[in-house]
Amino acid sequence: MTKEVVLLDLWLSPFGMRVRVALAEKGVEYEYREEDLGNKSQLLLQMNPVHKKIPVLIHNGKPICESLVIVQYIDETWKDKAPLLPSDPYQRAEARFWADYIDKQIYSCGRMLWTTKGEEQDAAKKELKECFKLLEEHLGDRTYFGGDNLGFVDVALISFYSWFYAYETCGNFKMEEWCPKIVSWAKTCMQRESVSKSLVDPLKVCHDFVLPRRKTLGLD
Amino acid sequence: MSKEEVKLHGFWRSPYSRRVELALKIKGVEYEYIEEDLINKSPELLKYNPIHKKVLVFIHNENVIIESQVILEYIDETWKQNPIMSQDPYERAMARFWANFVDQKCLPSLRKALWGPETEQEKATEEAKENLKILEKELQGNNTFGGERIGFVDIVANVIAYWVSVYEEAVEKKILTEEFPALCNWRNEYVNNSIIKETLPPREKSIAHARAKYGTSKASS
Numbered sequence: 001m002t003k004e005v006v007l008l009d010l011w012l013s014p015f016g017m018r019v020r021v022a023l024a025e026k027g028v029e030y031e032y033r034e035e036d037l038g039n040k041s042q043l044l045l046q047m048n049p050v051h052k053k054i055p056v057l058i059h060n061g062k063p064i065c066e067s068l069v070i071v072q073y074i075d076e077t078w079k080d081k082a083p084l085l086p087s088d089p090y091q092r093a094e095a096r097f098w099a100d101y102i103d104k105q106i107y108s109c110g111r112m113l114w115t116t117k118g119e120e121q122d123a124a125k126k127e128l129k130e131c132f133k134l135l136e137e138h139l140g141d142r143t144y145f146g147g148d149n150l151g152f153v154d155v156a157l158i159s160f161y162s163w164f165y166a167y168e169t170c171g172n173f174k175m176e177e178w179c180p181k182i183v184s185w186a187k188t189c190m191q192r193e194s195v196s197k198s199l200v201d202p203l204k205v206c207h208d209f210v211l212p213r214r215k216t217l218g219l220d
Numbered sequence: 221m222s223k224e225e226v227k228l229h230g231f232w233r234s235p236y237s238r239r240v241e242l243a244l245k246i247k248g249v250e251y252e253y254i255e256e257d258l259i260n261k262s263p264e265l266l267k268y269n270p271i272h273k274k275v276l277v278f279i280h281n282e283n284v285i286i287e288s289q290v291i292l293e294y295i296d297e298t299w300k301q302n303p304i305m306s307q308d309p310y311e312r313a314m315a316r317f318w319a320n321f322v323d324q325k326c327l328p329s330l331r332k333a334l335w336g337p338e339t340e341q342e343k344a345t346e347e348a349k350e351n352l353k354i355l356e357k358e359l360q361g362n363n364t365f366g367g368e369r370i371g372f373v374d375i376v377a378n379v380i381a382y383w384v385s386v387y388e389e390a391v392e393k394k395i396l397t398e399e400f401p402a403l404c405n406w407r408n409e410y411v412n413n414s415i416i417k418e419t420l421p422p423r424e425k426s427i428a429h430a431r432a433k434y435g436t437s438k439a440s441s
Binding site: 077090 | 283285297317321354
């Protein structure tokens with residue numbers, strides 16, 4: 001392993017994308033390694049023996065696992081540029097709380113939505129809508145959740161933008177109608193190179209992965 | 221100099237509010253404790269925590285914080301004496317990782333193993349023991365997860381140190397057995413630690429409650 005920073009990742013993982021955004025914000029050069037989850041590399045199994053999951057950041061040979069743990073690590077290690085967490089303890093607590101909320105709610109509701117149909121899907125849709133509306137309320141009139149600059153909560157949530165189109169297609173709704181401010185916030189984030197270069201094409205996520213998977217699951 | 225307001229809305233049985241109390245005691249921070257009734261939550265609690273309505277609410281002057289791990293980090297960053305987390309980014313990442321492992325993997329598997337549906341208990345017990353094995357390895361013969369002294373992971377793992385043995389007695393089932401010598405040693409040290417002892421709920425009362433809630437018909441009279 002010659003590079004100082006290595007990221008074990010999966011192209012469409014919203015968790016992996018968070019790490020990519022954080023590294024890009026800090027201007028950290030790294031080696032990206034795509035994992036095949038059906039055939040996990042020895043390196044992944046060695047570096048994350050507990051969960052065997054991506055993303056894993058390897059910094060000078062030492063692994064860090066779990067996306068929000070990794071993002072905080074990145075923030076604390078490369079602290080001279082683009083701080084993601086504020087310095088005030090209360091604002092940090094707020095940011096951690098909302099990032100944790102996003103972690104617990106958006107992924108699982110979103111997953112439920114695209115892997116089910118009928119009543120189950122309706123219930124997931126309802127819950128997902130409530131989550132986004134709550135986040136929209138929390139965003140308020142700010143440009144970013146981090147205020148004037150991209151912050152921890154922005155990084156935690158923006159990676160799901162790659163999945164919005166898949167959610168909309170599977171659930172037959174429009175994010176723009178549910179939470180226009182969130183959509184507008186996402187577009188603002190996408191104007192930053194750190195974000196646009198780190199996120200994958202939402203159409204690809206939908207057409208290359210989600211819809212074929214739904215077919216395999218016998219849902220469509 | 222105006223006095224600082226430090227309040228904790230908690231629940232006597234909850235390991236989560238006890239985590240916060242432990243951190244405050246380690247740091248020597250004075251606080252007011254308000255016992256909440258889970259059925260009849262106080263108007264103050266609902267005012268401070270309208271969205272999630274959860275019992276654990278920590279108030280420091282105007283700052284209202286919920287979620288025990290978030291509160292612990294806030295306490296550590298606000299009162300810097302007797303730190304519960306290292307300043308080193310890698311060690312902090314490890315502490316957060318293991319705290320998540322305890323809360324997201326260990327505790328659910330332990331709950332399932334202790335009082336989950338009987339048909340699933342064997343599998344759940346296997347899973348719970350696998351998770352304990354992982355923790356056992358992580359302790360690496362140290363007295364605490366924090367290395368030299370009680371740290372973030374030890375505080376978060378309070379459920380394993382104390383509540384597990386309470387539930388074990390209530391449902392008459394052992395999970396954290398001698399096959400985990402490091403964890404047993406850690407647990408022993410934990411419950412006998414002079415500061416921690418003060419923060420633990422009364423054992424008999426806890427067992428009685430757990431027995432009533434989760435005990436099987438074969439509980440001895």
